[in-house]
Amino acid sequence: MEQQTLVVVGAVVIRDGRVLAAQRADPPTLRGRWEFPGGKVDPGESSADAVVRECEEELGVTVRALHRIGGDASFPAPGRSHTRPAVLRLWRVELLDGEPEALEHLSLRWLTADDLRTLAWLPADVPFLDQIAPLLAPGTATHP
Numbered sequence: 058m059e060q061q062t063l064v065v066v067g068a069v070v071i072r073d074g075r076v077l078a079a080q081r082a083d084p085p086t087l088r089g090r091w092e093f094p095g096g097k098v099d100p101g102e103s104s105a106d107a108v109v110r111e112c113e114e115e116l117g118v119t120v121r122a123l124h125r126i127g128g129d130a131s132f133p134a135p136g137r138s139h140t141r142p143a144v145l146r147l148w149r150v151e152l153l154d155g156e157p158e159a160l161e162h163l164s165l166r167w168l169t170a171d172d173l174r175t176l177a178w179l180p181a182d183v184p185f186l187d188q189i190a191p192l193l194a195p196g197t198a199t200h201p
């Protein structure tokens with residue numbers, strides 16, 4: 058039987074020329090790697106709704122989904138979902154209320170264009186960096 062694709066959404070939050078990156082706490086194999094905050098789309102949920110929900114759960118903030126950035130990037134599905142195809146889908150979001158906090162991550166950083174390449178990203182995120190860099194201020198952040 059054909060398996061339904063697992064869609065993971067990531068939120069691209071940009072403020073003052075910097076994009077928010079989040080450092081994973083788990084699972085142990087991914088701990089310490091960087092990603093865009095987000096997670097799996099629930100059955101029957103739109104990816105836009107999922108990115109809003111995940112920002113509330115993981116960062117404690119209210120956002121509005123604006124538009125997608127790039128296409129779907131395939132990656133090996135996590136954990137017990139490994140027999141299903143999986144894709145990462147990024148949404149640019151607008152921060153409406155709250156200050157992002159690392160409620161489920163090890164840490165958060167606001168990155169300039171030059172900072173972007175210095176982190177150990179999850180592999181599926183790397184192809185998106187070329188599309189995100191032009192949206193950011195150049196230079197290295199003095200306040201990580």
Ligand SMILES: Nc1nc2c([nH]c(=O)n2[C@H]2C[C@H](O)[C@@H](COP(=O)(O)OP(=O)(O)OP(=O)(O)O)O2)c(=O)[nH]1
Nearest residue numbers: 065067092093094095096097132135145179181182
């Ligand atoms: N959130 C997020 N996950 C990513 C990115 N890139 C990437 O490969 N992934 C992978 C890591 C995980 O294997 C999977 C997302 O799983 P997750 O554990 O964050 O999902 P979730 O928040 O729904 O968690 P859970 O309910 O299953 O515990 O997608 C990214 O930029 N953001």
